[in-house]
Amino acid sequence: MEKFDLLGKKLDGSVLIIGYDEESSFSRTFKNNKRITDVYLLNNTSETLFGKNSKRKKASNNINPKRKRISITKLAKELKKINIDYLVCKFDTIKPFFRSFIKNSILVGKKKVYLFLDNDDMDPKEIELRYKRFGLNVNVTNHKNEYLYEIEINNYKYPFIKGLLYNIRDLGYDLVEYIANILIG
Secondary structure (H helix, E strand, C coil): CCCHHHHHHHCCEEEEEECCCCCCHHHHHHHHCCCEEEEEEECCCCEEEEEECHHHCCCCCCCCCCCEEEEHHHHHHHCCCCCEEEEEEEHHHHHHHHHHHHHHHHHHEEEEEEEEECCCCCCHHHHHHHHHCCCCEEEEEEECCEEEEEEECCCCCCCHHHHHHHHHHHHHHHHHHHHHHHHHC
């Protein structure tokens, strides 16, 4: 993870961090970067906490600095008024919501999505395939069985009909995988 801590030093703009605590060294790296205007944290899994960086209250006064509950599945609906440049996510946190997260990450993010995978629960090629089928550029970095996916969004317009068909395909894929796990286990 030390190699990926450099990521927090090179970003600028507003960042949404999903799956990392406020006390983690990874989150502190983002907060200490002066080029980052706002840092938003989503913690836990289904019902999550949303808070703004207390050091930079003047950067965006239109957001209530109090904590608010947001569901990851409705991320785009809740954050549509906020311009998020970068999304930084821990895959273990968003794994149960990954089908809806693909759509939400494309709709919410303006520049890039960084996705961290640190175990072998899901095939790394499958994650790459699910973003590449929308025509997005995906760069994968592997470091000691940890993967960093860098997905370039650059104000991409989400195709809703195509996205619906891919969501149905993903549901079938997940259903077959679930049945196979029951039969094998």
